[in-house]
Amino acid sequence: MSELSDARVQWISEELRYDNLQRRIVAILKEKLRSEGIVPLVVSGRAKGLPNLLKKMLRKGYTYNMITDKAGCRVVVRFRHEVKPVLTLVEGSFNIISKEDKSEALGHNKVGYSGVHYDVALKNPESEMGDIQGLQCEIQVHTLCQSLWAEMDHELSYKPAQPVPEDIRRLIYLLNAQLEIADRSFDAISVEIEKLPGANALKLLQSLERHFYRFTGETFDNELSLQVLENVLSSYAPGERNRIPVIVEEFVETNATTLQFIFNQYQNLANRPLLLFQPESFVLFERLEKDPHTLEEVWTKHYPREELELLGTAWGRPLD
Amino acid sequence: MPLALGQLTIKRIIIHEVPRHLRSDTKSSPTYSEIESPLDAELKMFFRGKIIETVGSSAAYDVIFDAATTSPVPQFVRELLSGKQANFVEVSKKIAKHLHDAQGGASPGGLVTVVDCSLGAKRAVGILKLEKEEGVQLRETTQGGLRTFDVNYIRDLILTRKTKLFKVGFFYPPDGDEGDGEPGGTVCDEQRGYMPRTEVAGFFLTGFLGCCLAEDPRISTKRFFLAAQEFFNQQIKDPVERTQALTHLLSELTNQKAKLNLKQFARDHLPTQKVQPFLNHLEQEGFRSLTIVKNLELIESQTRKMALEFQNGVTVVGDREAFGESVKVDRTRDGSARVEITGQLKQVKGK
Numbered sequence: 001m002s003e004l005s006d007a008r009v010q011w012i013s014e015e016l017r018y019d020n021l022q023r024r025i026v027a028i029l030k031e032k033l034r035s036e037g038i039v040p041l042v043v044s045g046r047a048k049g050l051p052n053l054l055k056k057m058l059r060k061g062y063t064y065n066m067i068t069d070k071a072g073c074r075v076v077v078r079f080r081h082e083v084k085p086v087l088t089l090v091e092g093s094f095n096i097i098s099k100e101d102k103s104e105a106l107g108h109n110k111v112g113y114s115g116v117h118y119d120v121a122l123k124n125p126e127s128e129m130g131d132i133q134g135l136q137c138e139i140q141v142h143t144l145c146q147s148l149w150a151e152m153d154h155e156l157s158y159k160p161a162q163p164v165p166e167d168i169r170r171l172i173y174l175l176n177a178q179l180e181i182a183d184r185s186f187d188a189i190s191v192e193i194e195k196l197p198g199a200n201a202l203k204l205l206q207s208l209e210r211h212f213y214r215f216t217g218e219t220f221d222n223e224l225s226l227q228v229l230e231n232v233l234s235s236y237a238p239g240e241r242n243r244i245p246v247i248v249e250e251f252v253e254t255n256a257t258t259l260q261f262i263f264n265q266y267q268n269l270a271n272r273p274l275l276l277f278q279p280e281s282f283v284l285f286e287r288l289e290k291d292p293h294t295l296e297e298v299w300t301k302h303y304p305r306e307e308l309e310l311l312g313t314a315w316g317r318p319l320d
Numbered sequence: 321m322p323l324a325l326g327q328l329t330i331k332r333i334i335i336h337e338v339p340r341h342l343r344s345d346t347k348s349s350p351t352y353s354e355i356e357s358p359l360d361a362e363l364k365m366f367f368r369g370k371i372i373e374t375v376g377s378s379a380a381y382d383v384i385f386d387a388a389t390t391s392p393v394p395q396f397v398r399e400l401l402s403g404k405q406a407n408f409v410e411v412s413k414k415i416a417k418h419l420h421d422a423q424g425g426a427s428p429g430g431l432v433t434v435v436d437c438s439l440g441a442k443r444a445v446g447i448l449k450l451e452k453e454e455g456v457q458l459r460e461t462t463q464g465g466l467r468t469f470d471v472n473y474i475r476d477l478i479l480t481r482k483t484k485l486f487k488v489g490f491f492y493p494p495d496g497d498e499g500d501g502e503p504g505g506t507v508c509d510e511q512r513g514y515m516p517r518t519e520v521a522g523f524f525l526t527g528f529l530g531c532c533l534a535e536d537p538r539i540s541t542k543r544f545f546l547a548a549q550e551f552f553n554q555q556i557k558d559p560v561e562r563t564q565a566l567t568h569l570l571s572e573l574t575n576q577k578a579k580l581n582l583k584q585f586a587r588d589h590l591p592t593q594k595v596q597p598f599l600n601h602l603e604q605e606g607f608r609s610l611t612i613v614k615n616l617e618l619i620e621s622q623t624r625k626m627a628l629e630f631q632n633g634v635t636v637v638g639d640r641e642a643f644g645e646s647v648k649v650d651r652t653r654d655g656s657a658r659v660e661i662t663g664q665l666k667q668v669k670g671k
Contacts, residue, residue: 255326258324258326261326262326265368266365269361269362269365271362290596293595293596294592297592313369313372315326316328318373318377320378320583
């Protein structure tokens with residue numbers, strides 16, 4: 001049999017193991033990112049498709065064992081300053097076989113793809129699934145702009161039957177330069193925005209919306225949400241404030257059954273707590289559970305106590 | 321931490337009217353509903369809210385069935401919780417009849433409401449006594465030839481606050497597999513919050529529900545006394561605030577009120593940032609009810625005196641009342657305590 005035929009047979013017998021590996025790595029990444037309070041845009045994985053694996057061997061003259069991305073995972077973040085914490089997390093979570101920062105090869109006078117790629121294996125304690133122990137997986141970490149460049153470059157450069165003319169390739173690289181400028185500009189803007197009053201509330205609301213739509217399909221008053229969140233954030237201890245999205249996420253996961261139950265109970269009632277069908281209800285429930293006294297103090301400086309009482313009753317912890 | 325009631329669902333409710341009557345009046349009897357009360361979702365949510373606001377409040381306390389009781393209610397509750405052979409309507413009528421027969425002329429008439437509910441996957445039972453305003457008349461109606469109360473009447477009665485003084489008993493299966501062990505119970509009697517200690521074992525709790533407190537008040541009082549002092553000494557650094565907290569603790573334990581609401585104590589007497597940590601500390605110490613019925617028997621001598629013990633070996637001990645009048649505690653710039661004692665020197669001696 002030819003090398004390709006051997007590879008085909010081997011891959012068919014190993015594909016499921018690599019698929020299990022990428023699922024396990026994605027799960028580890030999601031869990032650790034969440035516990036660190038990092039909210040990535042995408043965490044995804046895949047086992048390589050058989051045709052792509054064989055084509056890569058053919059194109060690059062690789063043997064089966066030289067293909068290191070049989071399992072691959074991707075973490076895409078919005079902003080450049082979010083990349084470094086992800087890299088730290090990856091390096092602490094897996095056995096690093098190799099690391100390649102694509103930007104290092106570019107120098108100051110070239111443009112191109114600049115993500116960071118790792119080849120990793122599970123650390124021993126993580127290898128509870130014996131059949132994936134020792135297998136290798138590629139993890140790519142990049143920003144949304146870098147991801148866009150990688151996709152478009154691949155789409156535009158390799159699709160035609162004949163090589164792309166130099167002039168068009170130059171245009172593609174000029175676009176890449178523009179994307180890098182956009183990447184850096186978005187990053188600078190996001191840092192500036194985070195310094196503005198109300199930014200924390202906005203960031204928190206964005207993370208709450210995801211939970212909100214999971215439990216209810218209702219629309220909500222965005223301005224009210226921002227105002228309430230801005231006002232109740234001080235009910236958290238200073239040391240907790242940068243972890244609020246994580247605290248609330250853990251609360252939602254722990255209490256998902258009760259939350260769903262409560263939203264269902266009140267769904268069709270005309271007379272229901274004003275703030276129940278608002279995303280900030282998750283924060284208010286969490287505070288009612290953990291520190292109702294401080295919440296009440298903060299709340300009554302801005303809003304009628306009665307509204308918090310109604311939420312407390314809905315949650316099953318009356319304010320008394 | 322009080323019972324988690326977020327997943328409380330009201331499944332069905334039945335209301336019976338129990339009139340005020342003298343025990344000698346043998347002609348008086350309750351007006352029974354013969355079918356479940358036809359309540360809409362809004363009224364069910366109202367009852368859910370009322371149970372949560374009372375049973376989940378810091379004024380509620382844990383109870384158990386009294387093994388020596390003559391009340392039939394514990395057995396009725398067991399039957400309803402088991403869901404076996406229990407005819408909800410008939411059992412609820414027997415509960416209303418027991419209240420009617422057992423209560424004397426001093427007790428106002430009212431509505432006995434038996435609530436079949438669930439708490440998550442478990443069945444639960446609520447028994448409420450609602451006292452309605454004098455002169456509010458019951459309006460009966462029939463459904464399928466069976467008597468019940470007009471739903472509009474109930475709505476008017478409940479939602480326009482023509483009822484008052486909810487007394488609530490709430491019972492649920494023990495933790496673990498249902499059917500093993502005795503049910504748990506929580507009672508809230510809003511009427512009895514500040515009654516003299518002689519009235520603690522009220523008729524609703526003992527005579528009607530057949531319950532007693534889950535923990536001997538002597539034990540719960542001592543446990544609270546020790547837990548509170550531990551918190552003061554570990555968590556309140558300021559000498560003035562710490563001394564004041566102890567003074568308030570002794571004062572609240574020794575006043576004439578029969579019960580002590582621990583949450584209210586914290587709110588009234590602790591620095592605001594210490595309230596939640598104090599409640600968390602009590603939870604860690606195993607306090608589920610936030611109201612205790614006071615009994616000082618085990619700590620009588622410890623509540624008569626106060627002591628300030630310093631790291632340098634000096635201890636100031638004195639009668640609690642004399643302490644309040646003659647000892648002033650202040651703080652110095654470095655956070656140390658300065659104690660000023662004013663009084664006629666009686667004697668000095670080596671010790």
